[in-house]
Amino acid sequence: MFAARIDRLTSSLVRDILAAASRPGVISFAGGLPASEVLFRASPQVLGQLPDDIWQYGQTEGEPMLRELVAIRAKALGIACSAGQVLIVNGSQQGIDLVSKLMIEEGTRVLTESPTYLAALQVFRLMGGCFVTAGQDEEGLLPESVAQADARLAYLVPTFQNLTGLCYSLDRRKALAQAFDGQSMVVFEDDPYRDLSFDGPAPVPVVSHLKQARWVYQGSFSKTLAPGLRLGYLIVHPDLIQAMTRLKQAADLHSNRLSQAIVAQVLMDGSLDQHMANILPLYREKRDVMQACLVQYLGKKASWALPAGGLFFWLTLKREQDVMQLMQEALAAGLAIMPGFAFDPLLRQTSTIRLNFSHATFEQIEQGAVLLSSLIK
Amino acid sequence: MFAARIDRLTSSLVRDILAAASRPGVISFAGGLPASEVLFRASPQVLGQLPDDIWQYGQTEGEPMLRELVAIRAKALGIACSAGQVLIVNGSQQGIDLVSKLMIEEGTRVLTESPTYLAALQVFRLMGGCFVTAGQDEEGLLPESVAQADARLAYLVPTFQNLTGLCYSLDRRKALAQAFDGQSMVVFEDDPYRDLSFDGPAPVPVVSHLKQARWVYQGSFSKTLAPGLRLGYLIVHPDLIQAMTRLKQAADLHSNRLSQAIVAQVLMDGSLDQHMANILPLYREKRDVMQACLVQYLGKKASWALPAGGLFFWLTLKREQDVMQLMQEALAAGLAIMPGFAFDPLLRQTSTIRLNFSHATFEQIEQGAVLLSSLIK
Missing domain, CATH: 3.90.1150.10 (Aspartate Aminotransferase, domain 1)
Incomplete structure (x- = not known):
């Protein structure tokens, strides 16, 4: 049926x-x-100053101000990007859904860490993905195993991974980026926990070291602000942004504008x-x-x-x-x-x-x- | 790629x-x-009284109170359903995405009106659907052509259709429901315009007349309240609710809780x-x-x-x-x-x-x- x-x-x-x-x-x-x-929790002041136009349809890509603010923060992490590459999504889970639609069909090989984020595995599997795991040590995926993976998409959570708490070293990140640069697979770096760092800042994202490979970087406001806002963002390689925007439009036109206005305010006034x-x-x-x-x-x-x-x-x-x-x-x-x-x-x-x-x-x-x-x- | x-x-x-x-x-x-x-536009009172728990993760299906209120309104339209069959989505577009994932793969035959809602066609096509159009007159789809369609899914907007403004008569609705009851296809009735009725109430939904066929009924708060809320709902035949709930979870865990709390309040106090x-x-x-x-x-x-x-x-x-x-x-x-x-x-x-x-x-x-x-x- x-x-x-x-x-x-x-x-x-x-x-x-x-x-x-x-x-x-x-x-x-x-x-x-x-x-x-x-x-x-959004303060009465923030809720009292919501822009008047948020009740109408908005832009598929997200609120322009929020996209700018996200790009500024990403650039501070070494990710070369513009606001035009930012796509606001309903939390990380939607980012995973959109990337899956873009890349995965029956039999598509997806390179992942093992173990990795369960809800990503579920979506990859739903869209037809089959999994390739690579060699790993206590610093993360082994760069030399990337070349043998023969995958179309690599999904990794190199910073305080959902399960193991593993945080890749700077050297491992650079070596992995170099390995990915020699491959055609798209690198999808999921980074929801970066700001929940207890012993000093984590090394900059793997994608910031890429020179050739195409990539998608994902962040979330669920672990820093509040999951009920259902707000995250993708920063997308220029080659992918048009298709990703169309996929977002097909998925739900655009993300919730109340949440976007609230988070933009929080980013702007430094309260994040x-x-x-x-x-x-x-x-x-x-x-x-x-x-x-x-x-x-x-x-x-x-x-x-x-x-x-x-x-x-x-x-x-x-x-x-x-x-x-x-x-x-x-x-x-x-x-x-x-x-x-x-x-x-x-x-x-x-x-x-x-x-x-x-x-x-x-x-x-x-x-x-x-x-x-x-x-x- | x-x-x-x-x-x-x-x-x-x-x-x-x-x-x-x-x-x-x-x-x-x-x-x-x-x-x-x-x-x-949500009033300062409503925004000042948002429940404290909406900032945490919520239920995939939606806020229990909102689901109850939606079910009550649906029952008033003759749709036999319980709150357990209600799934809150990010506007109608997400409902279309979820039903497409459930039903459509490469080559799946989808019966639609012609013309019909463009953004639905886009999603059906994306997931691999091919279109079957049926005979139509000024009252809508012809019941006798349904049997010949040999489709897995039927998508229809029988009430003030997006394009033509067409509103199926009560008799046509009954006859169509009878035709669908003799077929195995799932009936997806999209009903965002029902409350924008200028010359008296529209006849009750087609799905309320179904006896055998499986169905999904969709409503939206975008045309009645505000599109920026990104909130709609599906009411789903019991045979489909488990898979649909899992698809919603895979798509984005759950819908925005601020919007859900606002709309629940508006439904509860009669202000809709x-x-x-x-x-x-x-x-x-x-x-x-x-x-x-x-x-x-x-x-x-x-x-x-x-x-x-x-x-x-x-x-x-x-x-x-x-x-x-x-x-x-x-x-x-x-x-x-x-x-x-x-x-x-x-x-x-x-x-x-x-x-x-x-x-x-x-x-x-x-x-x-x-x-x-x-x-x-």
Whole structure:
């Protein structure tokens, strides 16, 4: 009855876990929600000064002022671009949808890290993508493996990766860029966590080092300001901008103008940077508390690297264990965690789990760690 | 370099016309913009009372209260549904994108009216659809031609159609529903103009008469409240809701929560109906002024039916004429119009043009009619 791609809409496992995680009384390490207590909220002044024209249809590409402000910030990160290359989207997820429509059809080879962002894998798979994983070490993808990938699209999250918290070094970024420059694949760098950096600024984006390769760079206001705004942006290589703009138009004409006006105001008056300075101490403290709890209660049962940014710990259990069963036992005991295999492009079973530290309270972080320890062999 | 579907992203003709139409001094009959002077604008009270949780991630399906309110209104139109079948989307265009992903792949046969909504054709084409047109008379699609269509999806706008202003009679709706009930195709009824009815309420939707066929019904707040809100809704047959929800999640996680909170408030306090009562007289007057001007200046050169709702007149020129050239000459003289062939699924050349009456001022409507008359043979 449906198009064939619907058979590839992956199972609702993650939806089910997240639904269970939101039940009252459940401690959730499962989602990727920013801390509700420090979310940006538009002030009455900002809401009282919304431009009068935002209620009418707007431009597909986004509000001109917001595009300018995004380009200015991107240039400060070393990305050579103009406002004309900026496309405002409804959060990162839409950026992934648009790039997928541009690049992926049945059998298209997509190079990804492993593990990587689950919701990107889902969209790539929906559009017909098949996954190529490359060699990786603790600094990220290996440049020499890029050449062998023979992919049309490379998707990477080199800065505080969703799962592992990994942040590629400057040298690795340069070497990877050089490797991509020798290939025809489009490089899609997803960078939602850059500003959630706990121990100093991250190296500039991989795409800022590219000389030949075509690229798309993505940022988001969901982790810095508020996810409910549903606002992110793509910065797109000139060769791709026309098709991407048409795809955005076909997807929903343009993004919400209230949110765009609010975020433009926040960028213009400097309050984004102020907001980040205000919220980072809480995120850093939550990370440190989870680190301390994990060391105390799980130090002998799992290994992990301290994330220098982002929202997650990625644990590898020292003894092999069925993490689906672990997840279910934890949920029954009131703790939601995310099994690692869901994030593997090839869905390989591994004894890994992802733990979010931003949403739970300090007390819940400790309770959760104690509970988890009691369930791990 | 790109996925093959990108070759089917249709030309930027319409974008070019709309861009030209927005130049200062140009009278625009080209777009489909609601009248800016009567757009809904959220009051300071509404903006001051936004729920505190809207800044966090929300539910894929939409805000529960808004879904309930949409379902209540749909039931009043005879659509048997529950809030669980309602999916909040970023305006109608996203609804079209989601239904296309669900149903259309390379070579999928899609039954449409001719002419029909251009931006729907574009998305159907992008996803691989090919078009089947059926017999039509002045009351709409012919029920007997539905059986011969052999399509997987039927797309129709039976109430004040975007182009022709056509409104199917109650009898035709019933007969069509019966015809669809004998077929396996999914019926997608797009209904953004229902509340812009100038001469009394329109008959209830076609889908409300269906007994067997699966269906999707779409409404929008762009034409009633404000397009900048980017908010519409799908009501989905139970067999389709799970896949559609997953597609929405893959597309952008969920719709903007500020807009959802605003619209829920407007539906709850009855101010949508009050707003419609306030704005309809202006729309009716604009329609009547354009009708009078067309009769006076174009009565001998074109034929048309008086639209009972919506935003457009659909003119057929009495002498054959190259309407692309006409469009260009008009634009050079300061008037933007839309050539009719762009709205034909098969892109057949016809001497038809679409004129929007909602956006221009009363003076511009007369000036535009005079100008147009001088250019038509």
